[in-house]
Amino acid sequence: MESMESFAELRRRQAGAFSREQAIAHGITDKTMEGRCRARQLQRVHSGVYADFTGPLLWDTRMWAAWLSCGPGAALTGATALRANGVGGDRDDRIHVAVPHSRRVGGRSGVVVSRHRDLPSLVHSAREPPALRLEPALLIAATAEKDVSRRAAVLFDACRQRRTTPARLLAELDLLPMLPGRRVLQRILAEAAEGVQSFLEQTYLCRVERAHGLPRARRQVRASDGGSVVYRDSEYTPYGVIVELDGRAGHADPISRWRDMTRDNAAVTTGKVTLCFGYQIVGEPCLAASQVAAPLHLHGWPNHPHPCSPSCPLPPA
Template sequence: MRNVAWASAAGPPIEAAEGPSRSFGELCARQQGAFSRSQAIAHGITDKVLARRSRVRQIQQIHRGVYAEFTGPLPWATRVWAAWLVYGPDAALTGATALQWYGVDGAAGDDRIHLALPHSHRAIQRPGILVTRHRGYETQLHGARTPPIVRLEVAALVRASADPSTSRQAALLLDVCRQRATTPERLLAELDLLTRLPARQVLRRIVLDAADGVQSFLERIYLRDVERAHALPPGRRQVRAASKDGSGVHVSYRDVEYVRYGLLVEIDGQAGHSDSASRWRDMHRDNISAISGKLTLRLGYQLVTEPCVAAAQVASALHRSGWSGTARACSPGCTAASIAV
């Protein structure tokens, strides 16, 4: 990577028209090294200078009329700015690109830069950029971000609605809530405004589950396919628990707790359980529960393929603790009711 000293491009540094004492070099730095031909010309850098610097590989062209002030691989942030410069001030980051810009973990989607335009604008697709047109575009923008970007809730819902997989839709929306990037209440409020969004009702059910305390795809499978489908008593979710030992007070959260029956259910996927510290924290939490007289059941990815077996195990544990109900068969071939005795 090789940066350009723009002070020598066309004499002394030329101040930017858009702000006091902002040189062209500072403008490029703000835009992660990307700049447009029109910006260069506004700062006194001619087409002849741009052509010469491109020829000697001091700058590189990214798109027609858009450059990077260095050569070599393009960082993701530079590609984002370059894509935005192609479409001008009316474009905004959206979808997976917006989520990644907000810093949401695991938000990266395909390699394209996702941009939104007002519905009245003509969308000409360019390589490496996915442009979508939106009704009510102006009302979806975050008011104080550069480059312009839709609100995080809009980005998450747009990204989820574009995915044909319900499981991936759930994973995304539950993740942004679990990471505290937003809340189910904000997502529901945004859904009320996005009346034309594809898969809107499916997304609403997912967000309502998040409002009930579900934080992961597996927890949603448990709620829907184990607890509700087999008429088990409703559990409380993400229950805060504190314990004290010689090293201080330890706070943890129970995935599902059947408080009346002293039964805990922990849903173990990869997230939060893949390192030694997490496993030790889980063991400590389970030991404290056992000491207090509570039984802990652990369920994992078998929930996806064997929810009836999981329902039978939970129902059996509930019966031992005094539950007098009966697990309901979720389908003609379900054996949960006959096993859970």
Template sequence: MEERSENRGDSFAELRWRQAGAFSRAQALAQGITDKVLLGRRRARQLQRVHRGVYVDFTGPLPWETRMWAAWLACGPEAALTGPTALRMYGLAGNWRDERIHLAVPHARRVELRSGVVVTRHRHLSSLVQASREPPTVRLEVALLVTAAADEDVSRRAAVLFDACRQRRTTPDRLLAELGSLPELPGRRILRRILDEAAEGVQSFLEQAYLRRVERAHGLPRARRQVRAVDAGAIVYRDSEYSPYGVIVELDGQAGHLDSASRWRDMTRDNAAATSGKLTLRFGYQLVSEPCRAASQVAAALQFRGWRGTPHACSPTCPLAP
């Protein structure tokens, strides 16, 4: 491009490199590049316009990172990455299928609708942003809560929050504290209930289903979650353990239990528990559709080990009904 000096050209090239090839008209003008030069470069197919006043210094398909920078430049310096876009930038493991760019802007701002860009408005946005990141991005906990709240499926809301805690990227306490900074977030009551369960040690949708539909619904004793134990020198965690009765409940979802190494590790863990006199019951996703059957088996094991309580029916059709 035609710049006024070699140093300014170098700095502009560096800027474009940091922004994955994207730049704004204002940035170009600051480097002495006129609208006439930009138009000529467009006609020569040496750059392309993505949004009004935003260009990239190459032609052809735009990578996701370039689209992200272009969207942020189009919405102005007060904007911040949010939702799934922010989670992707934080490198959070997950299947973030939403290819749209999610941006937050101050509540008083009105921005032009742009293809492939989702804009939400927040009061006191500056207090939610980790400004040291480039481009500015809302804090990880804010991005998680915004992403979870936007999903209509409650199980997927829970999965977003449980997965982040299981990856040790955040904690239920930090998420609960951040929830207080988002008073207008939809579904706060449901999110708080999910986070309260995460604070109890629930780390997956299956563990949540067991807690709600098996244990609580049928009046079983309260188990300890994610109990740390040592097996042959290795640290393991038991999903649910009824410590006074020596009964362990392990929940096998699809992730992490499909390969032979994982199955062998689970067998070794169960065998170690058995040699210490503990009884292990194992359930998969069938407990979601048959929670009453799972409850009757857990109750029988607990009563065999000395529990003097009696499970109660969750409904008139429950097989545990008198």
């Protein structure tokens, strides 16, 4: 009875998934499992791995079953490791599992298996099931994204949520010399270290500010607004010009709209100018540059923006 109760607890902890080896260790024979599968009391998920219920599999059950099927030394990786630890969304519903480089594991439905050298050094062993530590998981998940903006979003989001820092990610990146796309990740993390926290902020930095020779703004500037703390996306401190970026077409709730208006009005009362941009800067970065340059000139910026390309409408400086 005690053995059966411990097996029930094991299955509960593993979201209903269990391996053939675990069942046999608790006195359940192959014949018994085959009979329960025929009676639709169990279902086979992968070779040698079962779930103690029938019907659709929950994500947690699929995660445990994939890990159990990959054998000793396996660990959740990439997007799956992030999701298991409450980071990231559910864009990729496949289960990503890493195994030691010395092992080869065959294909499994809905499972992506990768091989890693020095895998134990990347794993947070206290997790159940074992999963990569946050920093290597973020870097691996980012490099798996085909679109550069999505790679940036994975890293920016984690830093904005204060789950990690650009410095920690850069240090981890140095330990992964074989990771594809390292140079792109280094550039993204360098921008994150400057205070960039979103794809829109990255676009503004690269395609508006740098491309047109605008002065360098300070990012995520902490300010006080009637006793509340606010953060300015970009502030040209010597010239009293603030740039706020919002990727949404508009805030859906009145509280958010009021908060943003209060923030911008507070800047005006101190003599500062606030310019607001959305996703139009992706298609019209040159227009945005000219609009930012105008108040910079009015507030003492001695230089001029320069064209970013032969087709740029800005006149040569």
